[in-house]
Amino acid sequence: MAPADASPRVFAEASLSPNTIRAYRSDLRQFARWRAGFLEHEISEPHELEQISTAPVDPAEVAALLADKANAVLPDGGQRYAPSTISRYVAAIDWEHARRGHTPPGATPIVRDVLKGIRRTRSVPVRRAKPMTLKALQTTLLKIDVADLQTGALGTRDQALLLFRFVGAFRESKLTALTVADLRLVDGEGVYARVRKSKTDQDGAGRINVLQQGANPVTCAPCAYVRLSRLMAA
Template sequence: MTDQQSVTSAATASRRAMTAEQRAAAERSRTASARLRTAAGDEAPTGPAVVTVPVGATPRAFAEASLSENTIRAYRSDLRQFARWRAGFLDHEISEPYELEQVTTAPVDPTEVAAFLADKANAVLPDGGQRYAPATISRYVAAIDWEHARRGHTPPGSTPVVRDVLKGIRRTRSVPVRRAKPMTLKALQRTLLKIDVADLQTGALGTRDQALLLFGFVGAFRESELTALTVADLRLVDGEGVYARVRKSKTDQDGAGRIKVLQQGANPVTCAPCAYVRLSRLMAAQDARGEAGLFATLTGASLAVHVCTDGLGADRLPPSMPFFRAVSK
């Protein structure tokens, strides 16, 4: 028996020894810990971050900076799935970190990777549907290839056995892509009209949400692009609209950047520059005069008239501040 097989057998025996109650308790513990980390702000940010490498960095540091944190996080998650499979865990079974510590994911024989892919392709849900889409299985191959390449081994995905199995999975297990219905301008207008930007209790939240919806609709922003916008990235140009600088995005990992223009709309309800002005004035008034400034700005606020031609007002926001910031009670 090889060392790997010994580790796998030991992990499987330990898992089988756990009762269902113990496994449930372990899962609750992990869930509680995740919630505590989120509440403490320890979770990694979801928006695009500036990648910095110190002076004198090693080649490996630069190589690791070639991928985004989100991509590396996704690869590591997929590699855990591969390690679970090698350790004998089923999809519905809980595994502890210590049970996977000695399970290697590179180098691995391509035939074993092919068996892993076939097993995932054959997995079904209780209702008979496919548990894993071909796109998910392809991502597993990308993660395994990445792990092999970074350790100096030949990526299994480049071998005929893995390549042919993956091609067969795509041909025989393809499923129609389920796409959400697009938001129409009329539906957006109905949604925005339900937001009361003058309410003293919910007006601040409504003003921010209205701006988020309009920026996303008019500028076709990704969620990460919206959350990364700072005050300095936005500029109101009289007669033209709002110029928004997208410093980095999912499709621009090198940070070349681009400018999006949110033009003035004919209807003040769906005018993105008006939403920008309302939110800017509201946050600036609160920062300058506290609750008194907040309530004064909310009082009489309306979506019935254009405000984008009136300018931002005397109070200004710090350039480095996130534009779409959190709103508390």
């Protein structure tokens, strides 16, 4: 939450998530390293970048940065930077320009065309992990020890987390942000989980995920919640 005497800049930065701002600042440091002439493997000290400006810069220089990143390779010959990462460099540089009152380079034809060309020529298929099946989930849940006095509490918690993520299709960030106050057991329906903010709800309007009761107690998320609640109360 912003302080009572927050400046316009504080409110402007609050328009983005803290993770986005951290990523942008990291990208801007990499841009400063590139402008200072550091190679990928070279270590730079903070004081060596203090005088390196990242805004305003010539759009042609930004285009050259993008080309260098697109051509960078790993020791095994693979691409060091994905097109999505290179696009984020542009977003970070545009953010820095806009907040300093300069025209974002990403709006210029040269940067747009170079970025479009990188996406067309450097894109690779996304390798996605296979989703967990219900059978695999059951096997995993049954292997968690909930009988041992020392590890039983953690095991009960882990079972609930696994079931919440599987049944509610929670992102990791949403799952870890849940608190006990966000959960409510409704007889005959299941658990109502209030998601205060998510990647698709940056304004924090919030929404309710309903974790419905299941026929099998092993894979029933509300059942796991009840077991965890009773353990916490005890």
